[in-house]
Structure formats: structure tokens, C-alpha cells
Amino acid sequence: MADAVDRDLAAAAPLADDAAPAPVPARPSGVPDKVLRIVVPLGMFCLAILAWHLYVTINEVPHYILPSPVLVAQALWNDWGTLAPALFVTIKITFTALFLALVGGVGLAILLVQSRWIELALFPFAVILQVTPIVAIAPLLLIYASDTQTALLICAFLVAFFPILSNMVQGLKSVDHNLINLFELYGASRWQTLIHLKIPASLPYFMAGLRIGGGLALIAAVVAEFAAGSAGAGSGLAFRLLESQYRLNIPRLFAALVLLTATGVAIFALTSFISWLSLRRWHESAIRREN
Amino acid sequence: MSLALKTPSEQVATGRAAARPVVALTNVSKVFSNGTMALSNMTMSVRPGEFVSLLGPSGCGKSTALRIIAGLGAPSSGTIDWPSSQIDSRGLPEGDVGFVFQEPTLMPWQTVFGNVYLPLKLRGKPKNAVKDQIMETLALVGLQDFADAYPRELSGGMKMRVSIARALVTKPKLLLMDEPFAALDEITRQKLNDDVLKLWAQSGLTVIFVTHSVFESAYLSSRIVVMKARPGQVFADIALDPPLQRDDHFRTSETYRAICAEVSDALQAAIVKGGGVHHG
Ligand SMILES: Nc1ncnc2c1ncn2[C@@H]1O[C@H](COP(=O)(O)OP(=O)(O)OP(=O)(O)O)[C@@H](O)[C@H]1O
Ligand SMILES: [Mg+2]
Numbered sequence: 001m002a003d004a005v006d007r008d009l010a011a012a013a014p015l016a017d018d019a020a021p022a023p024v025p026a027r028p029s030g031v032p033d034k035v036l037r038i039v040v041p042l043g044m045f046c047l048a049i050l051a052w053h054l055y056v057t058i059n060e061v062p063h064y065i066l067p068s069p070v071l072v073a074q075a076l077w078n079d080w081g082t083l084a085p086a087l088f089v090t091i092k093i094t095f096t097a098l099f100l101a102l103v104g105g106v107g108l109a110i111l112l113v114q115s116r117w118i119e120l121a122l123f124p125f126a127v128i129l130q131v132t133p134i135v136a137i138a139p140l141l142l143i144y145a146s147d148t149q150t151a152l153l154i155c156a157f158l159v160a161f162f163p164i165l166s167n168m169v170q171g172l173k174s175v176d177h178n179l180i181n182l183f184e185l186y187g188a189s190r191w192q193t194l195i196h197l198k199i200p201a202s203l204p205y206f207m208a209g210l211r212i213g214g215g216l217a218l219i220a221a222v223v224a225e226f227a228a229g230s231a232g233a234g235s236g237l238a239f240r241l242l243e244s245q246y247r248l249n250i251p252r253l254f255a256a257l258v259l260l261t262a263t264g265v266a267i268f269a270l271t272s273f274i275s276w277l278s279l280r281r282w283h284e285s286a287i288r289r290e291n
Numbered sequence: 292m293s294l295a296l297k298t299p300s301e302q303v304a305t306g307r308a309a310a311r312p313v314v315a316l317t318n319v320s321k322v323f324s325n326g327t328m329a330l331s332n333m334t335m336s337v338r339p340g341e342f343v344s345l346l347g348p349s350g351c352g353k354s355t356a357l358r359i360i361a362g363l364g365a366p367s368s369g370t371i372d373w374p375s376s377q378i379d380s381r382g383l384p385e386g387d388v389g390f391v392f393q394e395p396t397l398m399p400w401q402t403v404f405g406n407v408y409l410p411l412k413l414r415g416k417p418k419n420a421v422k423d424q425i426m427e428t429l430a431l432v433g434l435q436d437f438a439d440a441y442p443r444e445l446s447g448g449m450k451m452r453v454s455i456a457r458a459l460v461t462k463p464k465l466l467l468m469d470e471p472f473a474a475l476d477e478i479t480r481q482k483l484n485d486d487v488l489k490l491w492a493q494s495g496l497t498v499i500f501v502t503h504s505v506f507e508s509a510y511l512s513s514r515i516v517v518m519k520a521r522p523g524q525v526f527a528d529i530a531l532d533p534p535l536q537r538d539d540h541f542r543t544s545e546t547y548r549a550i551c552a553e554v555s556d557a558l559q560a561a562i563v564k565g566g567g568v569h570h571g
Contacts, residue, residue, distance in 0.1 A: 178396040181363050185390050186413045196412065200400045282399045282441050 067251040072258060075251035083240060083252075087259050090221055090236035093149065094267070097156030098217040104157070105164030105209065110194065113172045126165070134158045134220065138227040152224045152236070159220035160213035167209030171202025204283050207275035214271040218264055237263075311374040312336035313465050313497045314360060319369030320522075321355050329355040331522030332369070337499060339464070342491055344508035344515045345501045346554065348562050352523025353501040354393075357467050360499065361390050389458030391468040395450035397442040397457075403429065404438040407457045414461075428460045431490065448479040452486075459490070469501045484511060488537050505558060509550040510537060517554070519561040526561040529554060 049069050055061070056068040063071055076083070112119045138155050145151035175198055183193045225238035237256050244253035279285060315336035321329045329352040337343050345353045359366050373387070397406045407428060411421045429435045432452040442450055451471060458466055468487075472480040488511060491498055502508050508515050512531060519526040531550060541547050 176396065178392050178394060179398065181358075182390070182392070182396055182409075183413070184363060185361055185388070186410045188413045192413055196409070197398070200398070203400070282443060287443070 064248050064250050067254055071251045072254040075249075075255040076258065079252050079255060083237070083255060083259060086235060086237045086240045086256070087263070089149070090218075090225075090238070090260070091263060093152050093156055093221045093236065094218045094263070097153055097221065098160050098214055100153075100157050101160035101164050101213050101217065102210065105161050105213070106168050106206065109165055109168035109172055112169055113198075114190075126162075129158065130162045130166075135223050135227060138224045141224075142228055148225075148228050148235075151228060152221055155224035156217045156220040160217040163212040163216065164206075164209035167205045167212070168202060171205025172198050174205070175201045204279060204285060207271075207279060211268070211271045211275060214267045215264065218260075218267055222260065312338050313373070315372045315374060316356070316360070317370045317372070319356070319359060319366045319371065321352070321359060321364075322367045328522045330359070330366070331524055333518075333524055335516060335525055335528075337465070337497060339497055340495055340513075342488075342498045342500065342511060342513045344512040345499060345518060346503075346505065346508045346515055346558060347518030347523075347526070348520050348558075349503070351518045351520035351561075353518060354469050355523065356518075357390075357469050357499065357501055361388055361467055387464040389461060389463035389466045391451075391454050391458045391466070391471045393470045393473060395442070395447075395454040397450060397453055399442050402439050402441055403434060403445070403453050406442070406453055407460050409457060410461045425460060428456045431459065432456045432486065448475055448483060451475065451483060455483075455487070455490075459494075462494075464497060466496050466498045468498065470503065471500075472507075473503065480507075485537075487511070505551055505555045509547060509554055510542065515554055515557075517557045517561050519564050526564065527557040529557060 053069050056066055067075070108122075112122060134155055138151065141151040141154050142148065145154060179197055179201070180193070183197055188196070221236065222238040225236050226242065229239065229242060237260050241253055241256040241260075244250070244256060275285075280287070317334055319333045320331050323329060333352075333356060345356065347353055355364075358364050360371060398409070401409070404425060407425050408418060408421070411425070412418070426435060426438065429438055432455055434449065434452055434456065437445065437449065442453065445453065455471070458468075472483050475483065484507065487498070487500075490496065500508070500511060509531075514531065515527075515529045516525055517527040517529065518524065
């Protein structure tokens with residue numbers, strides 16, 4: 001309790017500093033803000049796992065209903081031999097799909113904004129593909145595609161593709177008109193305007209598309225694999241998850257789930273980091289407000 | 292602070308006698324697609340070394356005229372001539388025009404240096420070859436220490452200076468400014484007015500300066516063109532002949548007051564004639 005009060009004081013002190021016009025002294029001694037920002041969420045997370053563990057052991061919940069975190073960790077360790085290749089397959093599909101979606105989405109967006117006619121011509125297809133739940137065409141893709149993995153890849157690609165496309169189109173269209181005038185004034189070619197103005201100006205939109213697309217690619221890769229449900233050497237985490245359920249190997253199911261979550265978090269962290277890295281110098285979204 | 296600026300009167304005087312106009316508008320009309328007639332038979336020519344203010348009520352077509360001169364949007368009829376310049380394929384004088392918009396219009400992802408480099412970059416000049424030229428231009432507007440700053444780190448007045456530096460970096464013959472300081476506070480505006488005058492006096496630039504303000508135009512110009520609205524046309528053309536020293540002293544002088552009164556009367560007459568009375 002006393003500790004918590006101390007911490008409150010430490011947090012309140014900078015406010016007082018801000019208000020004082022006199023030269024600001026060094027931060028009050030105590031836990032620096034940066035450390036706290038890592039420690040607080042991490043501590044909270046550990047507490048939650050501990051609560052889970054206590055709940056399971058105190059109530060003696062059978063492990064085929066809810067395994068304890070220790071059991072899940074054990075399953076992760078023992079079944080690594082089957083889980084790791086599955087993880088690799090899922091990651092490979094997700095990232096290949098995301099990469100293709102980035103190339104395709106950005107490419108098509110640039111093409112679309114070149115001329116109103118191209119946009120009008122392709123618009124219906126974009127809308128139809130966007131409003132159709134892609135998972136619903138997974139069974140069809142499974143028939144058409146040469147193998148399951150290709151079908152999963154196409155599925156994940158289609159799902160990740162549209163947010164990137166629509167964000168990028170939006171970005172390319174929202175360039176400051178005065179800047180476009182300026183480029184025209186200096187006789188910039190179409191290509192120069194694209195490279196030096198339109199693409200940098202739409203970078204924040206691209207980054208938003210990347211973050212959404214990254215998350216969706218993983219989700220689509222998993223959901224499509226549920227639809228496919230095929231076994232074999234090339235199966236991903238979703239299949240291992242289903243398989244564990246059939247066999248009532250709930251700790252392993254949880255282990256697969258943990259791996260999926262970790263992959264999702266990693267993708268989120270990676271895309272957020274890339275976004276921060278490229279926008280940190282100039283865009284409002286990545287700048288700390290100092291007033 | 293006294294800048295002790297002299298209007299380059301001799302330059303203007305000899306310019307008038309000898310040189311051909313930098314730009315000449317003849318019967319220029321502009322009708323927008325929605326039917327608005329922004330300009331009708333506007334005729335005006337600007338000689339080398341002049342500092343011309345375009346003054347007029349809001350909506351009288353000042354910006355439209357300036358844009359047409361800059362080649363942004365063709366006139367519906369009439370001609371724009373550049374009697375003393377090489378014309379490129381777009382009908383514009385080669386690198387002879389700089390434009391300062393009402394807003395700074397900087398690229399937020401580029402540093403101050405990158406923003407000023409833009410016009411040269413678009414001409415295919417490698418960065419290293421023009422580095423000195425860019426730094427010189429930045430020094431001209433007093434921003435040499437901010438080359439690596441991003442626009443968001445600058446104040447409104449500093450952003451405007453970057454915009455001016457960008458317009459000057461190509462060493463244009465003609466500088467077009469569309470109410471560049473309208474959004475700034477009085478003190479900053481005063482300072483930038485002096486800076487622009489200094490640049491003008493030093494470099495022999497020709498300036499067309501759009502403004503709402505009688506006082507600003509009277510302080511800066513060697514010639515004031517008053518426009519009337521509906522349709523936009525030249526209403527009065529007031530040359531300020533005497534070689535005036537533009538400084539703090541001038542601002543409080545009787546001459547300045549007289550010029551303001553004359554210009555103000557002309558503007559009033561233009562408003563009455565054009566029916567462009569402002570409510571509010
Ligand atoms: N893109 C456009 N489409 C249609 N009408 C326009 C367009 N731009 C300007 N106008 C009209 O043309 C007239 C002149 O506009 P302009 O912007 O040149 O005025 P201005 O003198 O610069 O006014 P202000 O001092 O308020 O900036 C106005 O009546 C305006 O409504
Ligand atoms: Mg205007």
C-alpha cells in the first residue's frame with residue numbers, strides 16, 4: 001500500500017514540474033517512467049497467468065476442460081516436434097500472403113488513381129470481392145487450387161489485399177491540392193509527382209493498411225485451414241488445433257493457441273514498429289505531443 | 292530597426308524606359324465550369340524590377356489571376372506573354388517563376404532542406420551540386436540553422452520563410468505571392484514584409500503580391516493595381532513614384548498616410564463599382 005502511494009507521488013511529480021516556470025530539476029528519484037511502462041503491463045500479464053494457475057489448482061479443474069499454464073507449457077515443450085513445423089507453415093502462408101497483398105494492393109491502387117476510367121472499370125470487381133466473405137469461397141478455392149497450401153495462400157491474400165488497396169487509394173487521393181499545384185508549377189512529370197509526392201504523402205495510409213492487413217492475413221490463414229481441414233505433412237497450426245480437439249488433447253490445443261497468439265502479437269509488433277520507424281519524424285500519429 | 296531600404300528607383304526608371312515587360316496579360320478572361328466569371332478582359336503588364344500589389348475585395352479574382360500567370364489553369368480567353376523570357380513547351384518561362392501560396396504548403400515528410408531542394412530536384416539537379424545554393428537561400432531567409440528541422444518543428448512565420456526560400460531557390464525573375472502573410476500575426480507579418488522588401492531590393496526581383504490589406508500594399512509596393520469584382524478587372528493602377536525608404540520611419544510618415552488614403556479611396560470606389568460590398 002505504502003509502495004503504491006509512493007508510486008502515485010512519483011507519477012504526480014512531473015505534473016508539478018510542468019506547472020513550474022522555473023528551470024525543471026531532474027526527475028524525482030524513484031522508478032523512471034520508461035521502466036514502469038514495461039513493468040506495469042508485464043506484471044499484470046504475469047498476475048493473470050498466476051490467477052489462471054491458482055484457479056485451476058484450487059478448484060481442481062480437470063485438465064481436459066482447462067489445463068493449467070504449467071501443463072500448457074509442458075505440452076509446448078513436449079509437442080514442439082509437431083507444433084514447430086505447423087507454426088512454420090502458418091507463418092510462411094501468412095507472410096507470403098501479406099507480401100503479395102502489399103505488392104498487389106499498392107500496385108493496383110497506383111493504377112486505379114492514374115485514370116478515372118480505370119477506376120470506374122475495376123470498381124465493381126473491387127466491391128464484389130470486398131463484400132463477399134472470402135472464407136465462403138475457400139471450399140471453391142480448395143477445388144481449383146493445385147494443393148491446399150496454395151488455396152490457403154490465395155484466401156489469406158484476398159483478405160489482406162482489400163484493406164491495403166482501399167487505404168492506399170484513399171491515401172493517394174488525399175494529397176494536398178496546393179502541393180499538387182506546386183509540382184505542376186515546377187513542371188514535374190507524372191512519375192515525379194508519384195514518387196516524390198503521392199507515395200510519401202500516402203505513407204500513413206499505407207501503414208494503416210499494413211497493420212490491418214497483417215492481422216487479417218493470419219486470421220484468414222487460420223480460418224481457411226479450418227475450412228480445408230486436411231491432414232498431411234504440410235498442415236499448419238489450425239489443423240493441429242483441430243486435431244488436438246478431436247483427440248481431447250486440450251493442453252496441446254492450448255499450446256497451439258498460444259503459438260497462434262504469439263504469432264499475431266509478433267505481426268502486430270512488427271508492423272507497428274515499421275510504421276513508427278517510417279513516420280516518427282513527421283506524422284502526427286507517431287509523434288509524442290509535447291504541449 | 293531601420294533597414295534603410297531604397298526602392299531601386301533607378302532600376303525601375305531605366306527598366307521602364309528600356310526593358311520589355313516581364314509578363315503581359317492581354318484581355319484575359321476566366322470562366323469556371325460552374326459559370327462563375329472570375330476575370331473579364333483583364334489587361335496588365337509588369338515591368339522588370341517592379342513590386343506590384345494586387346489589391347481588391349475578396350472574390351475579385353486576385354488568386355485566379357495569379358494562378359493563371361503561374362500557368363496553373365489556362366485562361367478562357369486572352370493571352371499571357373513573357374516578352375523577356377525563353378518559353379518552354381508548356382508556354383511557361385523556363386524556371387523564371389516562383390510561387391508562394393497563402394499556406395506554407397510544405398511537405399511534412401521532408402526537412403526544411405528537402406523542401407527547399409524540391410524545385411531543383413524536379414529539374415534533375417543532384418543534391419550535392421546544389422547544396423551550397425540551397426544553404427545560401429536558407430541563409431537569405433534566416434533559416435540556415437534549421438536545415439535539418441521538419442516543418443512541424445517550426446513556427447508559422449518560419450514555415451512561411453521556408454516557403455519563400457523554396458520559391459527563391461531557382462533564382463526566378465518573377466515572384467508571385469498570394470496573400471502569403473495573411474494568417475500571421477502583425478509583428479511577424481511586419482518582419483516578413485521587411486524581409487521581402489530587402490530581398491527585392493537586393494536581387495532585382497520582380498514581385499506580384501496579392502493582398503487584402505491597404506496598409507501592406509502601401510508599405511511594400513512600387514505600384515498598386517486595384518481590382519474590382521464581378522467581373523474581376525483592373526480598376527485603378529497607382530504608381531508610387533518617389534524613391535521611398537521603407538522602414539519604421541516611413542510607416543509613421545505623412546507620405547505613407549497619404550498613399551494609404553489614396554489607395555483606400557480607390558479600393559472603396561472599386562467595391563462600390565463592383566458591387567462586391569463585404570458584410571461583416
Ligand atoms: N475552382 C473554382 N471553381 C469555381 N469558381 C471559382 C473557383 N475558384 C474561384 N472561383 C470563383 O472565382 C472568383 C474569384 O476567386 P479568387 O479566388 O480568384 O478570388 P480572390 O480575389 O483571390 O479572393 P480572396 O481575396 O478571398 O482570396 C470567386 O467568385 C470565386 O467564387
Ligand atoms: Mg485569394
